[in-house]
Amino acid sequence: MSAQIPTAPPSGAPTRSAPPDARTDVLRARSRGARSGRLGATLAGFATLMVLWWALTHPAVVDDPILRAVAPQHALPAVAGLFARGVLVPDALASLYRLLSGLLVAAVVGIPVGLLVGLNRRLEQATHSPFQFLRMISPLSWTPLAVAVFGIGHEPVVFLVAAAAVWPIVMNTVAGVRAMDPGHVLVARSMGATHREILLAVVLPSIRPALLTGFRVALGTAWIVLVPAEMLGVRSGLGYQVLNARDQLAYDQVMAVIVVIGALGFLLDTLSRRLLERRRAAPAARATRAPAGAAVG
Template sequence: MSDAAPRIAPRVGARPRAVPHRLLGLLGLLLVVAIWWLAVDLATEPDTLARQFAPPAAFDALLGLLRDGSLLNHALVSLRRVGLGLLIALVIGVPGGLLLGSLPRLAATLTPTLQLLRMVSPLSWMPIAVMALGIGDRSIVFLLAFAAVWPVMMSTSAGVAQLDQRWLQLGRSLAATRSEMLLRIVLPGVVSPVLTGVRLAIGILWIVLVPAEMLGVSSGLGYFILDTRDRLAYSELMAGVLAIGALGYALDLLARGAYALWTGRR
């Protein structure tokens, strides 16, 4: 009998170690920056104004704008407007969705009108908003709220329609009042759909924000883009584009985190 230690045969067909998703995402971003840099380098001549669109100029301008705080001030103004628009959309959309989901006849009556309004671009209401509310924050917040209310309302209505009927029957069998049914069964059951609607609303809000802030105001990321264009400061314009993308991504991460936290608790 041999005293040698037994050799462990390698596993046949062992899978290679998976690359973390975050690393893949970082590699994807680096690839996009490389393509962006190469495209500008090939399409433009050296020492021209168009070279300000290249990543080195954009990132250098972004660092300068962050140091002096000007871009941060514009971003805070835009985030405040987005927050107000989303809050108004929640105040209108959640009760509206609860009513539409709970009252089929009301839903049948209003759904064609609501779908028609939903299909109208929020930016189409710009002239009406300016005439009714004037130039400034109120018209911008109105446009943002109008854009965000539909995903919130529709998601809430769908959440009510998908509630487990056994829970509702149990509540009725225990003689629960309407307020108890709403607070203990309906609202907890529609939180996940509402959070999904909020995430969709944030995406729409962030798209509508920039053109809405070109509506005669003197602050906000949309105004910053318009101002840099007029000043031919294209490196700062690209820095603003990067900031808009990064902030939008961060808001989406927050919405996804809230949804994951709630579903994990449930």
């Protein structure tokens, strides 16, 4: 009885692949490993930053009393002290309120403008140079006009934050519209869709990744502008708290507020990045599930 030699399946025959559950487990394991690697790298980076901070403010390196006062062994306890006094939480909430208000104004203005410019080639050519000119003006340059028009309070700060955040939103909206497949719009028109239906069902879903990227850039820019904008005479906010601590010559508290500003900015950027990654991963996940569903059917 002769031994049978296994032969390869015909070229058109389907090949066996790993079960979906096994593939899912492998992907989850890789994802956990990647997250662990990123977490380790992040912790190592922050540890290096702390060591440099401590070394650059050590009495053996500097003899300036102000620099010694902002050392981590003084600034970090000052953070806890400001929290215990009930100072940081109200100021952080005031800053976040102004930040979100400015971003809302920037979105209300920037998205429609970006859609109009992106959908009209002649309008884009006419507005390109003026937009680039206005975009290169520092938002803080508008401070005297903002105070003259809106007075002292929330309004000028919100205006300056919106002036900083509107351009990333406009530019990314235009880029998203320009990168959209025009065939989608043609198909929708051939099916009798109205302009409103095309905008809501075709254009906005297609430019969602570009919009989210624009919001992330706008968030970072607005947060950077917010702190100096809160030094205009308002009586709350993290920027005001920096000036208040400086006037008291409490430089450990100045550094404590700076640390809180950096921590909140890092947290906001991380949340926006996670949202952007999740939105980008959702279409890919649906695409990988579609063939399995079709095979079962």
